[in-house]
Amino acid sequence: MSKPSGEQSRSDRRAEAYLAPETLAQLSPFEMRARMIVEGVRSGLHQSPHQGMAVEFDQHRGYVPGDDLRHLDWKVFGRSDRLTIKQYQQETNLDVLLMVDASASMRFGTNPIKKGWGRTDASERTGSWTKFDHAVATSVALSWLSLQQSDRVGLFMFSDGIDQMIDRSSGQGQWRRIVSKLNSSPVDHGTNLIKTADQVLGRVSNRSIFVLLTDFLVEPEQIQSTLARFRHQRQDVLCLQILDDQEINFRFNGAESFEGLESDQKLKVDPRSIRDEYIKSLREHADLISSTCSQFGFDHLLMNSHESVGPSLGRLLARRSIWLKRNRAG
Template identity: 45%
Template sequence: MAETPTTPLRAEQYLAPETLAQLAPFELRAKRIAEGLMNGMHVSPRKGSATDFASHRQYVSGDSIRHVDWKVFARSDKLQVKQFQQETNLNVVVLVDGSASMQFGTLKTKSGWGGTKAQRGRIVWTKYDHATAIAAAISFLALRQRDQVGLGIFADGIRSGVRRSGSNDHWRSVVRCLAADPVESAVAWERVADQAVSQNPHHTLFIIISDFLAPPAVIQSALSRLGHRGHDVILVTVLDHAERTFNMDVDAAFVGLEGEPQLEVETRKIRAAYLAELEKHLNDMDRIARSFRFDLEVFDSHESVGPILSSLLARREAILRRRIRG
């Protein structure tokens, strides 16, 4: 049975993975993340009215005549449509990596915890668990702020998803979709990018949550498709603590989750080289992200989700201000 905390928790506490793992069912977990985060924010960027006037634009066929500014029509004999701030909210599409490599995790959880995948018979908190928790929380926050949120879970393509919407009950659809298990295949990045672009022709903020363990060139190629269409992208890299530190003292046969050949490894002897390779990979990813003016955040699945969500919200505000300015 899930354990529900009986005493109020600080935001940092219940945004920690151990806390998240105890928050079952899944919806409750996501709400707590978002509420905890909101409570931690002192000033909400969405305190004002959603109906404040922002600008005019020319009427096009299909526009509701309710928004036609008749006063302007009377003065200039032109049909202009009033635009309000509410209508400048973001289109947010969260893309969650559901490939086999996301099934990796080393944070042990107790029986009954909310981990989604058992690895070798043990309940563990996987990178996918962490990614879905982040995605659910982001979705919740975005919907609360009247953004339109879409979701896609990808691997060798976007396998499942939820169309973009801003309705109040849309969040439950997002959560149901996130509850699906990851698949056993690897990520086909370019295909996923093409699908995402085709499904979202308008300016969209893509939040891609993945471990990004593919070759940087492949990822760069995929991101270029998004960047060239003018989309904003935030890359959320989720890595397990063991992957980040490689602080193991075992001689083992490492088996790839995506079908890679087995490797005999003495961890002590290659730890330095592994960490160097990881650093190089992350540097490459950072360089790619900067080249497209994208943001990159590295996220440890054993650590709190709070900072990254705060970062995301700040990023969202920056995008909004940039658009309003024009």
């Protein structure tokens, strides 16, 4: 595994544990900026807000009155006597802002920690690979990928508001700072997505891509309201919903007593007897998130914390690339 910098600290070694070679291998073909390229196509139709930044040739098209004559491809005109306009893809440095949920609900996990895996405050406390660990692993991978593409990467850790943050940067030490911050953050409070969104959006003026890593175990109204805020700011959001396998499958052998991680609710019940109903509710909740994201043009990915980060994330990025190409062709 390669490293962004030469010196290895303790946090680096822990961070490395999150970047399994297969994860990087699965993610590397895809570029985080792809979505922003689409943004550029869209902006070409109007006015790119990112002019002056790096662009690259994309395709030719016939001249129509009103086109900027500076974009005429004279060489083509010389060879074919046709006025052809050179179109360019707007290429910008992408700001990737990772929003990692550090609320208490993320502390849940049932996958036993294995040797060599990264550890966070949550996994240290529970002894399991928690949803927070999975979010951290995903964040580390994405930040690594983004920094490799010279994108600026920032970090917000939130619960009932922003708990900690690292400003955007594409510098060499940024990845290490991010990893260090992720590792050291306590995971305790409740979740307030709306407040967090307000705080985050108050700090970001330019268009960025927000990667929201959370379990979304809040009221649907809160989710809709949060995503609406991002949409209103014309931001792009990649919703990565992280759930533990036990939360998804709800497999138990007998009666259990449940206690809310973010509430005082307690219930003794035989989970087997309510499994179907539970899964139905969970499915409806996930569908609601998905439809909300779809409505706002955001991506939604439900990640099982028992599965590797790479494949699922790779599938999402692949999907985004396909979508991109389709839009280009159109």
